Amino acid sequence: MTPKHWIDLLIGLAITGLILVGIEVSLGAAGLGEVPDATNWSRGFDPSARYLVPHAEPPGSWQTRFKHKTRPEVTVPPKGELPRILTFGGSNTAGFDTGYMEQVLAKELGSKGFEAFNLGRPGYGSERVKLIFLQALEVLDPDVVILYTGHNEFVERGFEMDLEAASAGGWATVPLRVARDTRLFNAIVQRYSQGGESRQKEPEAWDNEYQKFADITYDQTQEYFRAYKQNVRSMCEAALERGVRVVLCTIVYNRMSVPFSSTFPDDFDPAVVEEFEGLRRTALARLPEYLDVLLPTKEKHRLHAMDFSVRDREREKPAEVLQRNDYEGWRKAKGFLKKRDPMLQNASRWDAKVHRYYDAVLRHQRRDLGDQSRDRVLRAEKQLEQALTLYPEHPRALFELALTKHLVGRSGKSVAALLERAADLDRAPRKGSNMVNEIVRKVASQTEGVVLADIDRAFQECLPNGVVGWEWMADHCHLNRGGRDAITELMAAAVLENWRDLAAGGDLKEGASQGE
Amino acid sequence: MNALKEFLRSHPLVWLVPMIAVPIIVGLVFYLARRESLTPDNPFIYDI
Numbered sequence: 001m002t003p004k005h006w007i008d009l010l011i012g013l014a015i016t017g018l019i020l021v022g023i024e025v026s027l028g029a030a031g032l033g034e035v036p037d038a039t040n041w042s043r044g045f046d047p048s049a050r051y052l053v054p055h056a057e058p059p060g061s062w063q064t065r066f067k068h069k070t071r072p073e074v075t076v077p078p079k080g081e082l083p084r085i086l087t088f089g090g091s092n093t094a095g096f097d098t099g100y101m102e103q104v105l106a107k108e109l110g111s112k113g114f115e116a117f118n119l120g121r122p123g124y125g126s127e128r129v130k131l132i133f134l135q136a137l138e139v140l141d142p143d144v145v146i147l148y149t150g151h152n153e154f155v156e157r158g159f160e161m162d163l164e165a166a167s168a169g170g171w172a173t174v175p176l177r178v179a180r181d182t183r184l185f186n187a188i189v190q191r192y193s194q195g196g197e198s199r200q201k202e203p204e205a206w207d208n209e210y211q212k213f214a215d216i217t218y219d220q221t222q223e224y225f226r227a228y229k230q231n232v233r234s235m236c237e238a239a240l241e242r243g244v245r246v247v248l249c250t251i252v253y254n255r256m257s258v259p260f261s262s263t264f265p266d267d268f269d270p271a272v273v274e275e276f277e278g279l280r281r282t283a284l285a286r287l288p289e290y291l292d293v294l295l296p297t298k299e300k301h302r303l304h305a306m307d308f309s310v311r312d313r314e315r316e317k318p319a320e321v322l323q324r325n326d327y328e329g330w331r332k333a334k335g336f337l338k339k340r341d342p343m344l345q346n347a348s349r350w351d352a353k354v355h356r357y358y359d360a361v362l363r364h365q366r367r368d369l370g371d372q373s374r375d376r377v378l379r380a381e382k383q384l385e386q387a388l389t390l391y392p393e394h395p396r397a398l399f400e401l402a403l404t405k406h407l408v409g410r411s412g413k414s415v416a417a418l419l420e421r422a423a424d425l426d427r428a429p430r431k432g433s434n435m436v437n438e439i440v441r442k443v444a445s446q447t448e449g450v451v452l453a454d455i456d457r458a459f460q461e462c463l464p465n466g467v468v469g470w471e472w473m474a475d476h477c478h479l480n481r482g483g484r485d486a487i488t489e490l491m492a493a494a495v496l497e498n499w500r501d502l503a504a505g506g507d508l509k510e511g512a513s514q515g516e
Numbered sequence: 517m518n519a520l521k522e523f524l525r526s527h528p529l530v531w532l533v534p535m536i537a538v539p540i541i542v543g544l545v546f547y548l549a550r551r552e553s554l555t556p557d558n559p560f561i562y563d564i
Contacts, residue, residue: 004527005529008527008528008529008530009529009533011527011529011530012529012530012531012532012533012534012537013533013537015530015531015533015534016533016534016537016538016541019534019538020538020541023542041552162555163555172548175544175548176548176552179544179545179548179549180552182545184542184545184549185545185548185549185552186549188545188546188549188550188553189549189552189553191553192549192550192553192554193553
């Protein structure tokens with residue numbers, strides 16, 4: 001290349017730049033492709049992004065930048081005289097009615113004693129909860145924070161993998177960073193995201209979601225939970241350092257929902273795996289057919305909270321619309337759950353899958369052997385036990401054995417223990433487990449000043465053999481309305497039990513580290 | 517006009533570079549934006 005060529009090249013590049021600037025200016029003149037702030041792309045993962053920003057109305061207030069498609073952002077007004085409670089967590093937390101919590105507290109105190117705001121965000125695991133938590137501590141001046149998190153560790157990590165694959169991976173990292181600041185990029189994104197339909201995956205597309213962790217070993221699972229423990233602990237410590245009181249909650253999970261991922265250790269003998277699977281296959285063939293509904297192998301066959309609301313989706317409609325009272329035989333609860341409505345309302349909006357599930361749950365509950373003889377089911381039990389002697393840490397087989405043992409009338413306690421073990425050993429759970437709750441209990445006991453609200457245990461005490469199942473859960477991790485309200489009451493009780501005098505207008509920061 | 521034609525003929529890089537680079541850059545931005553628009557805000561959103 002001669003110097004003349006270099007000059008020509010530079011002129012060519014300058015013209016290229018002018019054309020691109022021209023495109024940007026034209027889009028600007030047409031009002032297209034406005035560049036959003038950085039939080040738009042981070043989806044909650046960027047520690048440098050602000051997820052709480054000043055808001056004009058009312059003056060001095062703050063607003064979340066959750067960017068949830070269907071939920072409005074949360075606006076937190078300037079703090080008044082009332083002590084302030086903030087709740088943090090994922091979709092269950094987002095479903096807690098903090099207005100109801102205020103009512104419960106006011107009723108107990110005789111006047112409005114606290115103000116409460118819900119900063120839960122569907123899909124958030126402890127990593128993203130921590131970011132919003134730390135920012136809220138800085139600007140919202142809470143007196144009490146309530147943490148209810150632990151279902152979403154694998155949901156969040158799986159989503160992070162999606163984002164890495166779509167945006168941050170390899171060669172695309174730098175071009176994407178530059179492109180995001182252009183109107184052209186944003187105009188195209190907005191054009192294809194119109195109506196928001198393209199961004200939401202339907203359950204039918206979720207099988208791939210669960211394949212992400214198909215090969216994960218239990219040791220790797222433990223690493224994820226170590227990170228969870230670290231996040232929870234650091235949130236507690238950050239709050240206590242600022243003199244903010246902490247209620248740390250155990251989480252309620254569905255013991256009757258099948259584990260998500262069952263794998264063998266990497267160095268496990270393939271011949272033994274084959275023998276194990278052979279025994280399982282034969283055993284499952286000896287179980288009543290209706291149990292297949294409770295043992296889904298594909299994600300789309302699982303029951304999801306959204307199956308209770310068919311309003312905005314083209315879903316399978318049930319042949320006959322049953323009402324919840326048409327279902328007899330649900331296990332009775334005692335204690336504080338006794339007065340609660342166990343199932344979701346508006347049965348007319350349920351997907352047919354809900355009815356299939358409920359039908360199977362009730363048949364299993366009354367030990368219906370269906371098309372099988374008792375002898376065959378007993379043989380299935382024996383074969384599953386045999387399989388588990390080959391490898392005792394297979395969550396799915398443990399779960400299958402639990403259902404089988406219930407069918408043949410084994411003790412409720414032994415069934416409950418198997419269900420707990422199955423949940424604990426799940427390689428990629430999208431729900432809590434006793435392992436998660438033990439982490440919560442441990443952090444609470446090791447962090448002076450943290451108040452433990454052992455909500456899961458409180459639920460267990462109300463239900464036969466401590467098995468929280470489909471009566472109170474809409475899916476593997478989501479509670480129904482009655483369950484959520486019960487939890488809100490338990491949270492309010494924890495606040496009152498420990499800091500009742502806060503509402504009287506005492507020194508709000510005093511006593512935080514004492515747990516009072 | 518003739519002078520311009522003569523200039524472009526003797527300096528092909530001046531027009532070749534934008535002719536090649538602009539479609540590539542716009543295409544790349546389109547590809548990245550399309551991929552971004554297909555990436556969900558959240559894999560699991562429940563509204564109950």
